[in-house]
Amino acid sequence: MKKQFLIIVAVFLSSTFGVSPRIMAIPLTNLPEITAPGSTVYVLGDAVSDFKLKNIDGKIMSLANFQSAKGFIIVFTSNHCPFSKSYEDRVISLDRKYASQGFPVITINPNDPEAYEEDSFANMQMRAKEKSYPFPYLTDDTQLVSKSFGAMRTPQAYVLKKESGKIIVSYLGAIDDNAQDPSGVTKRYVEDAVNSLLAGKPVVTTSTKAVGCAIKWKS
């Protein structure tokens, strides 16, 4: 709890430091933060193209590396976002539970590290080491993969299933229905989707809206 508090304080300081009351008093002319990705984004039922992204171990990784997987849990996430931090342990649990059943977690950090120093490659490596991430944590330098997925926030999850040689989007949205408190969760969207797929049944809730931190696109 103490650590959690410290993290929150750190987030608060890092995100608001420099925004002093003095600055608050003058009109600002920052440009609108438009996070709209390209027009051709994946929707439910689409086949996704494989990608090549750099993992924190420096190796290039693609979906083709997981020959025996039945599907994937892709989570766009970041170091800096309080929502991502709040979900971090839950994402680790997802991998522990489902990687062995054929649905490994792959996390992708789409943020421009120029905007958030915490999301730099070195900081991604550090965080993954601290928390012993059991899954890949990929950096999307060009942000093209994130844009093709239509990711807009962190965290944002996609459940993909392999079907006759294709990799199909089967669920997209939030991980569950309570970002703030794991004990308050009543609907486990990602788990439910994977459980359905494992049972050979259709996914019931196929999409939800994920509230989180807007992805910072490179200009």
Place this chain on the structure above:
Amino acid sequence: MKIFKLYLFLVCLSINHTIIAQKPIEIIKFQDLENLIQKDDRIYVFNFWASWCKPCVTEMPAFETLANNFHLKKVSVIFISLDFKRDLKIVEKFVTDNQIKSKVYFIDEPDYNSWINKISPHWSGAIPATLISNGTRKEFYEQSFDYQSLSNIIRHFF
């Protein structure tokens, strides 16, 4: 010594005073927010933000200026914090430190999917987001504002 004691007493009193003077943030549920949105006595500008959200914090002065400049034209700004409930103290400190004059509510509805579509089906869930309503007409914007663009938009409602 007596004077020192008196001084201490006064210091304590002033500290107490500042604590009492801190603007409390009211915790509301979605139903309360919906009731506010239906109000038609003024133009209400609802800004959804969080203390950790950089672009939200950056645009707050524009909303404060709007509230100040358009007060006589019956425009009120209401900030709706989407911070985590465990961070309520941080939000309160933020509001005090930055001398936010407009009303700040904290919405205690962690299941976002149960209500964000009711604010607008176009809301992806990203913040900052702003809803302007006069009770009958509603406009939703998932974007950041500067004062110029905000004051231009508010004129739609006159």
